[in-house]
Amino acid sequence: MSSSAREEILGRVRLALADVPPADETPIPWTYGQPRALDDVLDRFEDRIIDYRAAFERCSGAEVPARVAAALARYCARSAVLPDGLDDAIGAALVASGVAVRSDRPPLTRTELDATGAVVTTCAVAAAETGTIMLDHGPGQGRRALSLVPDVHVCIVRADQVVSDIPEAVARTVRALRERRPVTWISGGSATSDIELTRVEGVHGPRTLHVLLVETEGRG
Amino acid sequence: MNIPLSIAAVGRDTADSVRLTPAPPPGRLIDSPRFPVQARVELGNAVQRKNLHQAMTTIRAKRAVVTAELDNWEQLRLAGEAIKNRTLRHLDHYLVQLEESLTAAGTTVHWARDAEEANRIIVGLVEESLGERREVVKVKSMATQEIDMNEALEEAGIAAWETDLAELIVQLGHDRPSHILVPAIHRNRSEVREIFNEEMGRYGRPAPEGLDTEPANLAGAARLHLREKFLRAKVAISGANFAIAESGTLVVVESEGNGRMCLTLAETLISVVGIEKVIPTLEDLEVFLQLLPRSSTGERMNPYTSLWTGPSSGDGPTTTHVVLIDNGRTKVLADPVGRDALRCIRCSACINVCPVYEKVGGHAYGSVYPGPIGAVLTPMLRGVTSPVDASLPFASTLCGACFDVCPVRIPLPDLLVHMRHKVVEAKAEAASGGRGLLHPHLEPVLMRATGTMFARPSLWAAAVAGGTLGGRILKGHVAHFGPLPWPLASWTGARDVPIPPTESYRAWYARTHHEDGSLK
Numbered sequence: 072m073s074s075s076a077r078e079e080i081l082g083r084v085r086l087a088l089a090d091v092p093p094a095d096e097t098p099i100p101w102t103y104g105q106p107r108a109l110d111d112v113l114d115r116f117e118d119r120i121i122d123y124r125a126a127f128e129r130c131s132g133a134e135v136p137a138r139v140a141a142a143l144a145r146y147c148a149r150s151a152v153l154p155d156g157l158d159d160a161i162g163a164a165l166v167a168s169g170v171a172v173r174s175d176r177p178p179l180t181r182t183e184l185d186a187t188g189a190v191v192t193t194c195a196v197a198a199a200e201t202g203t204i205m206l207d208h209g210p211g212q213g214r215r216a217l218s219l220v221p222d223v224h225v226c227i228v229r230a231d232q233v234v235s236d237i238p239e240a241v242a243r244t245v246r247a248l249r250e251r252r253p254v255t256w257i258s259g260g261s262a263t264s265d266i267e268l269t270r271v272e273g274v275h276g277p278r279t280l281h282v283l284l285v286e287t288e289g290r291g
Numbered sequence: 292m293n294i295p296l297s298i299a300a301v302g303r304d305t306a307d308s309v310r311l312t313p314a315p316p317p318g319r320l321i322d323s324p325r326f327p328v329q330a331r332v333e334l335g336n337a338v339q340r341k342n343l344h345q346a347m348t349t350i351r352a353k354r355a356v357v358t359a360e361l362d363n364w365e366q367l368r369l370a371g372e373a374i375k376n377r378t379l380r381h382l383d384h385y386l387v388q389l390e391e392s393l394t395a396a397g398t399t400v401h402w403a404r405d406a407e408e409a410n411r412i413i414v415g416l417v418e419e420s421l422g423e424r425r426e427v428v429k430v431k432s433m434a435t436q437e438i439d440m441n442e443a444l445e446e447a448g449i450a451a452w453e454t455d456l457a458e459l460i461v462q463l464g465h466d467r468p469s470h471i472l473v474p475a476i477h478r479n480r481s482e483v484r485e486i487f488n489e490e491m492g493r494y495g496r497p498a499p500e501g502l503d504t505e506p507a508n509l510a511g512a513a514r515l516h517l518r519e520k521f522l523r524a525k526v527a528i529s530g531a532n533f534a535i536a537e538s539g540t541l542v543v544v545e546s547e548g549n550g551r552m553c554l555t556l557a558e559t560l561i562s563v564v565g566i567e568k569v570i571p572t573l574e575d576l577e578v579f580l581q582l583l584p585r586s587s588t589g590e591r592m593n594p595y596t597s598l599w600t601g602p603s604s605g606d607g608p609t610t611t612h613v614v615l616i617d618n619g620r621t622k623v624l625a626d627p628v629g630r631d632a633l634r635c636i637r638c639s640a641c642i643n644v645c646p647v648y649e650k651v652g653g654h655a656y657g658s659v660y661p662g663p664i665g666a667v668l669t670p671m672l673r674g675v676t677s678p679v680d681a682s683l684p685f686a687s688t689l690c691g692a693c694f695d696v697c698p699v700r701i702p703l704p705d706l707l708v709h710m711r712h713k714v715v716e717a718k719a720e721a722a723s724g725g726r727g728l729l730h731p732h733l734e735p736v737l738m739r740a741t742g743t744m745f746a747r748p749s750l751w752a753a754a755v756a757g758g759t760l761g762g763r764i765l766k767g768h769v770a771h772f773g774p775l776p777w778p779l780a781s782w783t784g785a786r787d788v789p790i791p792p793t794e795s796y797r798a799w800y801a802r803t804h805h806e807d808g809s810l811k
Contacts, residue, residue, distance in 0.1 A: 077390075077402040080566065080617045084383045087625035097377035101370035103574045119591065178605065181522045181556055201581075201592035214606035215555040215597075219548060237592075238577040245573050248540055251396050253603050256580075256596035261548035264588065265457035265473055266480055266506040268346040274456060274510050275517065276548025276595060 107236040112199045113284065116233050119202025123259025124272055125280040131287045136164035139191055139225055142281045143170055146223045148188030152179060154217055156210025161191060175213055184216060189223035190277075195254075196243040197228050200236040203258045204228060204282070207247035215253055224277040226257070230286045311425075311450035312441065313465050313490060320467075321673060323657025325682040327785075330651040339469075339477040339652045346476050347649045353589025354640060354696065360591075361581070370578045372700040375634035378536075378570055382624065385536040385569045386615070392539030396601030398611040409616045410443035413528070413561060416612050417449055420559035422525035428517075430543060430550040431455035432530025433471055433637055434563045434616060436659040437672075440528070451528065452494075452520050454549035456513050463490040469653030471660065472587055472639040477652050480504040491516050517549065527557035527608070531564045532636065533579060534613075537572050540600040541613070544583060544593050554597050560608040566615050567624075567633040579636060582698035586638040619672035628709050632668050634699040641693035641703055647686055656683060663693040667706045675714045684710035755795045762791035 109115045113129075120127040130138050139161050143151060150171040153162050162172050173179060173187055193211035197204045204226055206212045211227075218224055234240050244254050261276030272278065323329060333339065358364050378385050390400045401416075403409035417427055427444065429435065429451050441451040441462075453462040460475040461468050464486045468474030475483070487498040487509065496516045502508060529550065533542040541562055543550050554560060570579065576598075584593045602611050624630050642648050642662030653661035657679035658669040666687055670680040684707050693703040719735040744750045772788040774780060782788075794802075803811055 076404050076408060079404055080402050080615070080621065081383050081386065083617065083621035084386065084566070084624060087621050087630075088380065088382065090627055091380045095380055097373050097380060099370060099373045099377065101366065101373070101578060103577060123594075185518070185522060198592075203592045208603075208606060215551065216607070219551050219555060237581050241574060241577040241580075248573050248598060248600060249538060251538075251600040251603065253600070253606060254598040255551070256592070256598075258590075258592035258594050260594065261546065262594050263456045263510055263547045265455070265460070265475055266478075266483055266509055267342060268349050268473065268476070269506040271507045271510045273507075274514055274547035274549070275454075275521070275552050 104238050104242040106234070106239050107200055109199060109235050112233055112235055113230060113286070115235075116197060116199035116202060116228075117284070119199065120259070120282050123202055123262075123280075125259045125282060127282045127284065129284045129286055132285050135227060135283060135285060136160040138283055139227075140164045140168040140170070142225050142283075143189050143223065144168060146189065146279055146281075148221075148223045150187050151189040151191060152184065152187050152213070152217055152221060153191055154211055154213025156212075157191060157193065158211075165191075175217060178214070181216070181220070184220040187221045189225065190217050190221045191225045191227070192218050193227045193229075194232060195247065196240045197233045198235070198237050198240040199233055201258060203237065203240065203256050205240055205244050206255045206257065207244055207252050208255070209247070209252070215255055218255070218257070219276055222273075222277055223279045223281065224257075224260075225281045225283065227283045227285060230284060233284075310445065311448070312445055312452070312494065313463055315442070315462075315465060316467060320657050320659070321677050321679065323679045325678045326655055326657070326686045327682065329655040329657065329679075330686075333651045333655045336477070336652070338479055338482070340650065342476055342479055343649050343652055346473065347643050350589055350643045354586060354643065355589075357585045357589055357591055361585075364585075367578055367582055368698055368700050371582050371636075371698055372634060374570060374575050374578060375699050379567065379624065379630060379633055382566065382569070385571060386566060388536040389534055389539065389569050390615075392535070392537060393601070393613055394539075396539040398539060398601045398613050401612060401614045403614055403616045403618070405618050406438035406616075409438045409563065409614055409618065410440055412614055413440060413563065414443060414447045414449070416559070416561050416614075417444065417526055417528075418447070420526045420610065421449070422523075424523065424525070426450040426452060426520070426524075427526040427528050428452050428454050428520055428524045428553050428557065429458075430527065430529035430545070430553045431458050431474075432528070432563060433659060434530045434565050435528060436468065437565075438563070438616065438618060440563070450494075452517070454517050454520070454553060455545075456510060456547060456549075459513055459517070460486060463487065463494070467654060468659065469661065470639065470642060471637055472642075474653075477654070480506060480509065483509050487512050487516075495519060517552075521549075521552040521556055524553065524557045526559045526561065527553035529553060529560065529562045531562050531568055531613075532583065533576065534564050534569045535571075535573055535576070536569050538600055540573060540598050542576065542580075543597045544580070545596075546588070546594045548595055551595055551597055554599065555607040557608050559610040559612070561612045561614065563614045563616060566617055566620050567635075583636055583638055586640040586696065586698040622674075623668070623671045626671070629667075629671050629706060631701050632664070632671060632706055634701055635664055635668065636699060638698055640696040640698065641701075644692045644696050645687070646690065646692070647688060656686065658683070663687060663703045663707070664701070667701075667703060667710055670710055670714070675710070675717050681714045681717070684708075684714055755797070758791040759793055759795055759798070762793045765790045766793055 152173045195207040260280040261274045263274045444451045457475040469477040491498045498512045531541040532544045648662040656665045666683040675681045775783045
């Protein structure tokens with residue numbers, strides 16, 4: 072009976088901790104949410120993304136649709152799923168370049184998603200020091216499976232979304248988590264070192280991650 | 292390579308005809324031979340020794356680089372230690388809070404006192420949620436290995452598919468993991484190819500024709516083999532690296548994307564979580580997710596981290612369960628010294644740095660937890676009564692490297708000594724329980740004799756005089772003692788004993804110093 076297991080385990084825990092005074096509270100020698108001092112946050116972010124052997128390019132907001140289309144052409148992705156909330160101009164550019172554009176409304180089946188070549192998303196926040204992109208699966212990011220099953224992931228990151236390191240980035244995603252939204256951290260493409268510790272890029276997740284860093288909204 | 296294939300062949304010819312998944316080696320881990328016995332066997336495995344040396348050297352160097360990069364690494368370790376201590380010292384409070392948060396988020400919480408109860412709960416939950424295929428996909432999880440869940444599911448007629456590449460190699464190879472982070476590190480690429488060619492086709496999509504030994508192509512074969520299982524998965528089983536008390540959020544850290552596949556594509560998700568995995572707040576993740584990847588794979592960050600808080604509308608599983616398991620953890624908690632081991636976040640840094648592990652590999656430890664943490668935690672969780680458990684605290688040179696790398700500052704050398712003491716105590720108790728006269732355990736007897744000698748200066752002086760006399764007689768004839776007869780044989784079997792010095796420290800001091808301590 073599970074409820075008696077609950078009582079018994081909690082009872083065992085309390086018995087085990089009989090030596091701990093009720094008011095005991097271990098002090099945490101740490102200040103949360105602090106930025107890390109970096110010379111240039113965006114340069115560090117670029118360095119880390121490249122270190123993960125993911126593709127990286129900087130562009131202006133106006134250039135994004137063309138850059139996305141060029142990236143998909145480079146990876147020979149002939150179809151792409153675009154989440155709700157993504158800039159319509161991206162879809163238009165892809166259609167113009169001959170990519171079959173799919174919406175996730177109604178939701179694509181797993182098999183349809185598996186047969187889709189690429190996904191384009193935005194993100195919630197990124198941490199420069201670790202090259203980590205965080206999705207809270209809000210508008211423009213789609214449900215979790217979208218940025219997982221297709222083999223190419225093009226991710227659009229705005230410069231103002233890039234913070235120094237994990238503490239600042241966690242602070243920015245806490246709200247989404249408290250609202251019980253899933254959050255996914257992505258640091259480079261999927262990888263494994265399971266065979267003789269030799270790193271192999273690309274296992275089950277997208278084998279290609281392409282990061283577009285948008286430094287300004289328009290050109291000039 | 293004859294070792295793995297002969298194991299595979301035996302498993303296949305006997306039990307596999309009625310099994311759903313490849314049979315692991317027969318027998319229970321707790322019945323393994325004593326550490327020194329199995330270590331001797333493992334030392335004969337040249338492939339494993341070579342792989343381990345290369346892999347451990349590489350991973351240690353990577354860890355050293357990425358931890359040295361952070362000027363606040365030691366502060367992070369102190370913070371990690373403190374957060375875990377704070378939680379463990381009021382574990383009842385945080386478990387109740389976690390349960391409330393999980394329930395509020397729509398997750399059903401189950402409690403399991405031991406492995407058997409956990410497996411019964413899991414089998415029941417899986418039965419409720421199965422589709423037409425009696426199978427589940429699994430995220431790599433130490434908790435499910437600890438309770439031997441796959442075999443419990445197999446007995447219930449349910450196939451549990453490992454989806455981590457290394458765990459897949461181990462499962463298809465009829466083998467056991469030898470490391471908590473890279474479980475197939477004892478295999479080389481040609482062995483992996485053999486296993487894939489031989490076994491994949493029996494359990495799903497076969498390995499591609501003409502598969503070579505290139506790791507990228509072997510990973511590609513695993514991608515294809517597992518994709519059909521992901522795309523049809525109804526039920527997934529995961530562990531959790533962290534469970535957040537305040538929000539009911541679970542965290543899974545991984546590299547390959549197999550975890551994300553399981554966590555998002557299945558309809559029902561069952562997460563098996565040790566009660567020590569709870570941490571208080573979401574903000575605490577900023578500490579642990581800096582400590583864990585750098586200590587573990589030596590990366591600044593692992594490729595994928597998934598955080599979820601119950602089922603999410605239109606995204607991922609619609610039913611989520613959490614099974615909180617004790618399975619010996621409250622026993623560890625009850626030892627005010629030993630409870631430090633419950634801080635462990637399963638990073639494997641202590642294993643990677645251990646000179647003993649590097650030579651013998653993980654199979655010698657008779658546990659899913661090898662290396663220094665395994666040598667401490669296994670006898671804490673299982674007790675010190677089985678031969679292998681009683682031998683584990685001695686599977687160390689006490690060099691101290693494990694403490695230096697531990698991200699949550701577990702004093703592993705101290706705990707090893709602590710557990711040695713428990714083993715000796717247990718032996719002494721067994722000795723006084725009737726078998727004492729016929730088979731006296733030498734250690735407690737010697738220790739007691741030494742204690743008496745230390746307590747009486749006259750006895751001590753006599754012993755020292757005897758030793759130095761022996762040293763003077765032997766000097767010039769031999770450099771050290773070779774193997775000695777019983778009862779010293781078990782000590783000298785693996786060690787040289789130097790001949791005693793010709794003069795004791797006390798005698799030397801008296802000869803060279805005045806009474807006030809100044810040199811003569």
